[in-house]
Amino acid sequence: MTLTDKQLELIEEFGIYQESNGFQPAVARVMGLLLVSDKPELTFEEISETLNISKSATSNALNMLLNTGHIEYTTFHGDRKRYFRIKSSNWRELFNKKMEDLGELNNLLKRVLEVRERENPIYDQKLQYFISFLDYLKAQLPNLIEQWEKEHLKEKA
Amino acid sequence: MTLTDKQLELIEEFGIYQESNGFQPAVARVMGLLLVSDKPELTFEEISETLNISKSATSNALNMLLNTGHIEYTTFHGDRKRYFRIKSSNWRELFNKKMEDLGELNNLLKRVLEVRERENPIYDQKLQYFISFLDYLKAQLPNLIEQWEKEHLKEKA
DNA sequence: TCGTTAGTTCATAATTTACAGAACTAAATT
DNA sequence: AATTTAGTTCTGTAAATTATGAACTAACGA
Incomplete structure (x- = not known):
């Protein structure tokens, strides 16, 4: 997935903002990406590759955000991947x-x-x-x- | 200076609260102490000794809080010490x-x-x-x- | 002018955090 | 049954943060 410069910039800014709210950098970037990406839902792989963070960091970030109710996911049958999105609430x-x-x-x-x-x-x-x-x-x-x-x-x- | 258990507890709680607002631990404790102490104004020495933090940490914390406008001090003539207090504003x-x-x-x-x-x-x-x-x-x-x-x-x- | 007090600065040590990489698991697919 | 996929967990470590202690400075008082 490719992002515009503006999107990348916003992910960073939003990331820094959320770091100030106590989120880990990688977690904050994941939120930022889900927020600014054109697609409302992204897979584990897309997130990991786009942000260039390891699978373990991605896994931790996503589980953390799931546990704290910041994101959620859907699945589609015949597709093992989960599609993560920001919770609208x-x-x-x-x-x-x-x-x-x-x-x-x-x-x-x-x-x-x-x-x-x-x-x-x-x-x-x-x-x-x-x-x-x-x-x-x-x-x-x-x-x-x-x-x-x-x-x-x-x-x- | 001696503090009651409740005061010590409150300093810790307030400290943790302020850490979540991005303050360093020692800085947050200094704010907490100035907030809960019976005396409204404390000297460098009192702060350092009561909180059991080194002179350098005390110095850094106080200067940081002065620079960001969280505290202020008064002096009394014939007394070289500064008396720090939380800014009421x-x-x-x-x-x-x-x-x-x-x-x-x-x-x-x-x-x-x-x-x-x-x-x-x-x-x-x-x-x-x-x-x-x-x-x-x-x-x-x-x-x-x-x-x-x-x-x-x-x-x- | 010599010592003491009040506080600062600097180098370093200790701790914490945040992440990567590798090994692993469980389910689905072939 | 073997392989691939999707993700997890564990271990090590680099980097950043935070505090210490010692050496220093500036000003005042005796």
């Missing part, structure tokens, strides 16, 4: 994870407030505000999504 | 960075749509939706913050 999940991550931070900060004993309560106040904002954001997010869906439908009509 | 900045990160993802995805040529446009649609949602979120965020500020004031009154 992936986007919402990716967003959810970012939000959960903020939730985790918020929980940590709440525990910080409980545990530390600063002589001067001024030091606690800004942290309180931030916690409160994160709580508010979390509470409002469903509304926001609902609103977007409304606007989006309007737009399409 | 740090929280909003931390949140901003998360949002910018989503913006970066969005830009990448827009370019993906431009570059890849899927035979079947169904594959593009879900991605379009997601992009559109991220745009919406970005646009609505200032309102959301404003609204929170209102509610927050009400609450306090």
Whole structure:
């Protein structure tokens, strides 16, 4: 399979982005390839050859992405190969994870407030505000999504 | 300086959280310590000794955090030591960075749509939706913050 | 001006990570 | 039954990361 320069560039950029989210380089490239390739579904072999990564690295990457629910595959009868693609629900999940991550931070900060004993309560106040904002954001997010869906439908009509 | 078990535990948890945001372990622990310690300001020596990290690691961590604007310090006359503390604006900045990160993802995805040529446009649609949602979120965020500020004031009154 | 303190810099050691390559397995095909 | 295909697992290692310790510097105080 051949890719344009732009596609190769995007795979790298997306790869670096996903590395910053804690993915291994090879894993991030596999996601990138599945994302930018013209074909929506690729085989083990195509992935391995196109990205020039070994079979073992390819195997690990694909299993990792399968386990974490980032990709899925289909098969066709009379064909032993699996055809991998990005899970379409992936986007919402990716967003959810970012939000959960903020939730985790918020929980940590709440525990910080409980545990530390600063002589001067001024030091606690800004942290309180931030916690409160994160709580508010979390509470409002469903509304926001609902609103977007409304606007989006309007737009399409 | 002595810390309670809970404080030590929180430093570790916060440390691991910040490692996932790309900070080096020692740097993340220093942030954690400044966050959970009862004293809001700590010296180089206190940090190094409490966390049991070498002077060089402490030096690197503090300079790194100073350069990236996560901490700041004050001095007192007749005292050569610097007293480090977490920057209070740090929280909003931390949140901003998360949002910018989503913006970066969005830009990448827009370019993906431009570059890849899927035979079947169904594959593009879900991605379009997601992009559109991220745009919406970005646009609505200032309102959301404003609204929170209102509610927050009400609450306090 | 001599010693001490506060912190920096550099070379190196230790650890972690990420991947390749080879040997292997299980199923399907001939 | 033998071979090919599709993929896995295991072992070794190269590279990158992270921290240490020792030597150094700059400024202050006695």
